[in-house]
Amino acid sequence: MKEIVLRLLKERSPEYVSGEEICRLLNVTRTAVWKHIQALRESGYEIEARPRAGYTLTGIPDRLYPEEIRDGLSNRFLGRKIYYFDTVSTTNDKAKELARQGDGEGTLIVAEEQTGGKGRLGRKWFAPKYKGIWFSLILCPPVLPPEANQVTMLAAVAVASAIKKETGIEAGIKWPNDLLVGSKKICGILTELSAEMERINYLVAGIGINVNQDETDFPEELRESAASLKNESKRKIDRVRLIQTTLAEFERWYGTWLEQGFAPVLARWKEMSVSLNCPVRISAPNNSWDGWAEDIDGDGALLLRLPGGELKRVISGEVSLRLS
Ligand code: BT5
Numbered sequence: 001m002k003e004i005v006l007r008l009l010k011e012r013s014p015e016y017v018s019g020e021e022i023c024r025l026l027n028v029t030r031t032a033v034w035k036h037i038q039a040l041r042e043s044g045y046e047i048e049a050r051p052r053a054g055y056t057l058t059g060i061p062d063r064l065y066p067e068e069i070r071d072g073l074s075n076r077f078l079g080r081k082i083y084y085f086d087t088v089s090t091t092n093d094k095a096k097e098l099a100r101q102g103d104g105e106g107t108l109i110v111a112e113e114q115t116g117g118k119g120r121l122g123r124k125w126f127a128p129k130y131k132g133i134w135f136s137l138i139l140c141p142p143v144l145p146p147e148a149n150q151v152t153m154l155a156a157v158a159v160a161s162a163i164k165k166e167t168g169i170e171a172g173i174k175w176p177n178d179l180l181v182g183s184k185k186i187c188g189i190l191t192e193l194s195a196e197m198e199r200i201n202y203l204v205a206g207i208g209i210n211v212n213q214d215e216t217d218f219p220e221e222l223r224e225s226a227a228s229l230k231n232e233s234k235r236k237i238d239r240v241r242l243i244q245t246t247l248a249e250f251e252r253w254y255g256t257w258l259e260q261g262f263a264p265v266l267a268r269w270k271e272m273s274v275s276l277n278c279p280v281r282i283s284a285p286n287n288s289w290d291g292w293a294e295d296i297d298g299d300g301a302l303l304l305r306l307p308g309g310e311l312k313r314v315i316s317g318e319v320s321l322r323l324s
Helices: 002-012 019-026 030-042 068-069 092-101 144-168 229-235 239-260 265-270
Strands: 045-049 054-059 082-085 109-111 130-140 172-174 178-181 182-196 200-210 278-284 287-298 301-304 313-314 318-321
Touching: 002 019, 002 030, 002 054, 002 068, 019 030, 019 054, 019 082, 030 045, 030 301, 045 287, 068 239, 082 092, 092 109, 092 130, 092 182, 092 200, 144 178, 144 182, 144 200, 144 229, 144 239, 144 265, 172 265, 200 239, 239 265, 265 287, 278 301, 287 313
Parallel strands: 082 109
Antiparallel strands: 045 054, 109 130, 130 200, 172 178, 178 182, 182 200, 278 287, 278 318, 287 301, 301 313
């Protein structure tokens, strides 16, 4: 009901919609209409009421409300079902819990703030309130578990494409899954998996995009290494539009991957990569290698040419870009 009232006010804005018309359309009493208007106001919508004229919408809050995300999203399945949290520990754990309870392909879990945001290997992801886009998608691709890595790579391509469309900023992909602007990280991706030997039960793709942070919004230790889209473009970014475009790009690339395989995704990934054909250092928990990042193979592993000429296949690790 609340969503219908909102849609009506949006459609008619800046005109007024009379209380009587809303009553008639929804078949409810004046008091019920007033309650819906109050509920919308409490959610941050600015609605003016004028005697004899009715109600008009004068302001929309900067929130990733499901009704805002759905409004204008033409996706077939991705993001059609949405769970929204003002605050949550981590959207990835929420997504896993919901997937275990039966939520399936395309379910979106989005939060305004994460208090226990996760990076890879137990690292932390900083996700302050109303400043970024912190979300997870439940997916059930009909592929073998080792191919799950490809979803992380297509996620990177989808997010980078959406950022370019919405802000004009060209984010580069650093293997395996960081998006950088210059040398600073703007987005991180964490994919988690529930699988058997032969099939994936579900996969959770967790994506964090730094959107409207000012430099001082980052903790001291991240100021040198992290960036936000607002800082880079010098303007506040519409988070709803950016998540809509990200979901649209994700659905498009996911469809391409399911229909045509990994090759077209990998080709685009390579075009967007900033960690190929350059000298790099790969750090793994117990070792590190310097070499030339030569290529990515069909499974998404990095092929590193070592100084001795040997080609090393790296499945996981941290890349740092070397200047020489
Ligand atoms: C990642 O890990 O980059 C994956 C981040 C995934 C975050 C999303 S948000 C929605 C979903 N729910 C979650 O709980 N997680 C996912 P990794 O490559 O391990 O990078 C982690 C490192 O990035 C940290 O150790 C910090 O150095 C740095 N970092 C933390 N927060 C950052 C931020 N907001 N921006 C840039 N760098 C950050």
